[in-house]
Amino acid sequence: MSDRLFDQDDRDYPDAMHFQGFDRITADPEILGGKPCIRGMRLSVQRVLEVLATNPSRDELRSDYPELEDEDIRQALAFAARMLGERIAPLNHPTA
Numbered sequence: 001m002s003d004r005l006f007d008q009d010d011r012d013y014p015d016a017m018h019f020q021g022f023d024r025i026t027a028d029p030e031i032l033g034g035k036p037c038i039r040g041m042r043l044s045v046q047r048v049l050e051v052l053a054t055n056p057s058r059d060e061l062r063s064d065y066p067e068l069e070d071e072d073i074r075q076a077l078a079f080a081a082r083m084l085g086e087r088i089a090p091l092n093h094p095t096a
Contacts, residue, residue, distance in 0.1 A: 021082075024075045036079065038072045048076040 017027040019036065026040045036045040043065060051061050052073070062068050 019079065022075050022079050024072050025079050038068065038076065041067065043068070045076045045079055048073060049080055052077075 017034075019025045019027075024039050025036050025045060026038075027034050027036050028040065031037055031040065031042055032044050037043055038045065038048065048061070048065075048068070051064065052058075055061070058070070058073060061073065
């Protein structure tokens with residue numbers, strides 16, 4: 001996979017920003033303020049992750065969002081993992 005994150009050469013969603021290696025994840029300033037979304041729909045990657053976090057059943061997720069395909073869910077999870085990368089965020093907690 002390339003180090004390039006963005007790719008705008010996608011004929012399915014010509015007005016959206018695309019993420020290298022994720023053909024189903026798009027970002028368009030006109031849709032949800034530019035949040036990464038699934039295939040140009042008003043369904044953000046964040047929302048997919050929130051639903052999976054509270055109820056990991058893909059069948060229920062697809063019943064709530066019938067337009068979602070298995071590959072959409074897989075790419076949403078992989079996209080989130082890539083965005084987190086290897087960075088570790090330290091917790092600021094008081095020492096006793």
